[in-house]
Amino acid sequence: MTQPVSNCPNCGAKIVFLWSSSVQTVCQYCKSILVRTDVDLKKVGQVADLPPDSSPIQLNTEGIYRNKAFVVIGRILYEYDQGGWNEWHITMNDGASAWLSDAQNEFAISFASNTTGLPTASQVKVGQQYSWNNQRYTLTVITPAHYRGVEGELPFQYWDKTDVTFADLRSETGKFATLDFSDEQPALYLGEFVEFDDLKLKNLRTFEGW
Amino acid sequence: MSTGTPPLSNPPKPQAKALNCPQCGAAITLRALGHAETVVCESCHCILDAKDPNLQLLQKFEAITGEAPPLIPLGTRGKLRGTDYEVIGFQRRSIKVEGISYRWHEYVLFNPYKAIRYLTEYNGHWNDISICKELPVTEFASANYLGEVYKHFQSSDATTDYVLGEFPWQVRVGEHAAVAEYVKPPRVLSAEKTASEVTWSIGEYTYGADIWKSFNLPGSPPEAVGVYENQPSPVSENVKGIWAAFLAFAIFLLVLMAGFDLISNKGTAFESRYRLNAGEPKGEASFVTDVFNLEGRTSNVEVATSANVDNSWIYLNYALINQDTGQAWDFGREVSYYHGYDSDGSWTEGSQKNTVVIPSVPAGHYYLRIEPEVDPNHPAVGYSVQVKRDVPVLGFFGIAFLALLLPAIAITWRSINFERMRWAESDHPAIKIGNSEE
Numbered sequence: 115m116t117q118p119v120s121n122c123p124n125c126g127a128k129i130v131f132l133w134s135s136s137v138q139t140v141c142q143y144c145k146s147i148l149v150r151t152d153v154d155l156k157k158v159g160q161v162a163d164l165p166p167d168s169s170p171i172q173l174n175t176e177g178i179y180r181n182k183a184f185v186v187i188g189r190i191l192y193e194y195d196q197g198g199w200n201e202w203h204i205t206m207n208d209g210a211s212a213w214l215s216d217a218q219n220e221f222a223i224s225f226a227s228n229t230t231g232l233p234t235a236s237q238v239k240v241g242q243q244y245s246w247n248n249q250r251y252t253l254t255v256i257t258p259a260h261y262r263g264v265e266g267e268l269p270f271q272y273w274d275k276t277d278v279t280f281a282d283l284r285s286e287t288g289k290f291a292t293l294d295f296s297d298e299q300p301a302l303y304l305g306e307f308v309e310f311d312d313l314k315l316k317n318l319r320t321f322e323g324w
Numbered sequence: 325m326s327t328g329t330p331p332l333s334n335p336p337k338p339q340a341k342a343l344n345c346p347q348c349g350a351a352i353t354l355r356a357l358g359h360a361e362t363v364v365c366e367s368c369h370c371i372l373d374a375k376d377p378n379l380q381l382l383q384k385f386e387a388i389t390g391e392a393p394p395l396i397p398l399g400t401r402g403k404l405r406g407t408d409y410e411v412i413g414f415q416r417r418s419i420k421v422e423g424i425s426y427r428w429h430e431y432v433l434f435n436p437y438k439a440i441r442y443l444t445e446y447n448g449h450w451n452d453i454s455i456c457k458e459l460p461v462t463e464f465a466s467a468n469y470l471g472e473v474y475k476h477f478q479s480s481d482a483t484t485d486y487v488l489g490e491f492p493w494q495v496r497v498g499e500h501a502a503v504a505e506y507v508k509p510p511r512v513l514s515a516e517k518t519a520s521e522v523t524w525s526i527g528e529y530t531y532g533a534d535i536w537k538s539f540n541l542p543g544s545p546p547e548a549v550g551v552y553e554n555q556p557s558p559v560s561e562n563v564k565g566i567w568a569a570f571l572a573f574a575i576f577l578l579v580l581m582a583g584f585d586l587i588s589n590k591g592t593a594f595e596s597r598y599r600l601n602a603g604e605p606k607g608e609a610s611f612v613t614d615v616f617n618l619e620g621r622t623s624n625v626e627v628a629t630s631a632n633v634d635n636s637w638i639y640l641n642y643a644l645i646n647q648d649t650g651q652a653w654d655f656g657r658e659v660s661y662y663h664g665y666d667s668d669g670s671w672t673e674g675s676q677k678n679t680v681v682i683p684s685v686p687a688g689h690y691y692l693r694i695e696p697e698v699d700p701n702h703p704a705v706g707y708s709v710q711v712k713r714d715v716p717v718l719g720f721f722g723i724a725f726l727a728l729l730l731p732a733i734a735i736t737w738r739s740i741n742f743e744r745m746r747w748a749e750s751d752h753p754a755i756k757i758g759n760s761e762e
């Protein structure tokens with residue numbers, strides 16, 4: 115795989131894209147948020163230092179999901195009133211893009227769904243049931259969160275958000291869905307909860323004493 | 325330059341961090357850095373914001389004197405289900421049922437790679453708890469989780485009364501949550517409902533001794549008091565087994581009985597009718613019957629006596645005598661039948677028929693010597709004597725049956741009693757028990 119290479123328009127450092135479809139990345143040296151245009155990279159913002167974080171996942175963590183190898187190439191960090199969570203952007207070895215979410219070490223993998231006719235933020239309520247792809251989900255929690263920072267490569271531009279609302283849904287079989295109301299058009303991600311051990315993760319963060 | 329690993333935006337930090345309480349200056353240790361949302365100062369009972377470098381005060385609470393310290397001290401590490409965990413938080417919660425406060429303790433277990441687990445302890449009963457990934461479905465008085473039915477045990481309002489250490493969520497003393505518990509021993513399924521969220525967790529009953537071993541704790545765990553909601557019954561596992569064994573043995577016995585019934589010939593060897601008339605001289609009453617043949621293997625002999633006694637009696641002295649060997653079996657039978665009316669209504673006593681079984685009688689030629697005695701008031705009596713060879717004896721089977729049935733009933737009774745004690749503490753007691761249980 116040829117990896118597109120450019121230079122950071124802010125500090126000149128080499129920017130390497132691990133995933134050809136990445137739209138946005140963060141310069142690892144000057145923390146500039148860079149968005150790809152047709153010709154070059156444009157600096158659109160700057161990431162403040164991310165707060166101390168507890169996720170055992172980090173950029174370049176590798177794992178296996180459904181017999182496909184994946185690598186972590188980016189993340190979005192969110193905070194809400196009871197804590198924070200990470201949405202790690204992963205690419206599978208078949209080129210697919212997915213999200214490994216880590217909420218206090220409760221892990222789920224989900225994929226963007228192109229389902230239309232999604233409810234809006236004002237329509238959703240805890241306890242509602244929805245059916246997507248022949249799977250029934252129950253809405254368990256609506257989380258008003260705020261965007262805290264980004265790292266690495268993302269499949270879309272994501273840098274100027276403040277408050278965002280998510281609705282999480284679960285099924286009786288461990289399936290998981292998230293409605294993301296960050297944009298005007300709600301976005302749906304469908305996936306399932308995964309066991310840490312089943313992902314066979316490598317390049318994990320190490321914790322002193324553990 | 326290689327494609328390279330970007331430097332970590334968050335380099336690993338020492339996992340335990342020493343800080344000071346901004347309120348009283350006491351030392352505070354952060355064990356689950358980054359995971360902790362709140363941390364409690366043990367000396368001044370302030371709940372502090374663990375995410376804030378200045379440990380901003382979130383809440384100050386009053387601790388009662390004599391508050392029991394955690395049985396597993398904060399910072400203790402142990403292995404549960406193959407994973408190392410460190411105790412980072414401790415809270416006491418309580419519910420009030422009919423004016424009585426029930427308190428239990430919860431321990432927050434941390435591993436930087438795994439989801440948080442909890443241990444709960446109530447009166448020496450422990451549960452190992454984790455958050456459900458699959459959503460349970462509630463029905464009328466049960467919940468279905470992963471295809472198994474859990475029975476509703478109790479719904480209550482739980483209050484947080486006391487906290488220590490770190491919590492991965494924003495904990496406050498005085499917080500309420502509506503808790504509904506469903507049990508399928510040894511597991512318990514709980515729904516905790518706050519204003520914004522329902523959290524389901526699944527717990528498994530764990531023995532204190534196993535916790536002590538897992539966490540390498542000194543001494544011995546507090547003794548478990550009473551029966552806990554999801555405590556596995558020491559006998560319920562045996563109940564099904566013993567009834568299955570009973571059923572299997574009963575079928576075996578029935579087959580055996582049927583078999584004996586088939587092979588026994590039940591043939592009538594001798595039968596005759598006699599009549600005693602009033603006024604006959606008593607001295608000549610003794611007589612012998614014709615000789616009859618008892619065939620086959622050495623087996624039993626049934627002698628049945630029927631008499632048309634009516635508010636009277638007849639007594640027969642029998643001797644079964646082997647003509648070939650002279651061996652004799654002496655026995656006496658009374659046939660008496662009384663009936664009448666009294667203040668309680670009609671009554672009867674006795675019967676017009678009597679049977680006796682003589683065991684182990686060899687084959688041969690036999691006759692009976694019969695000496696009847698009658699009620700002097702009712703000397704006229706007709707009676708018949710029937711001798712049957714090789715009758716099935718069902719009494720033995722009855723005893724075997726009973727020998728099996730009794731332990732089955734005893735174990736079932738113990739199991740029912742255990743379940744009654746379990747459910748007595750629930751919203752659905754079998755029998756309403758007052759305040760004094762003793």
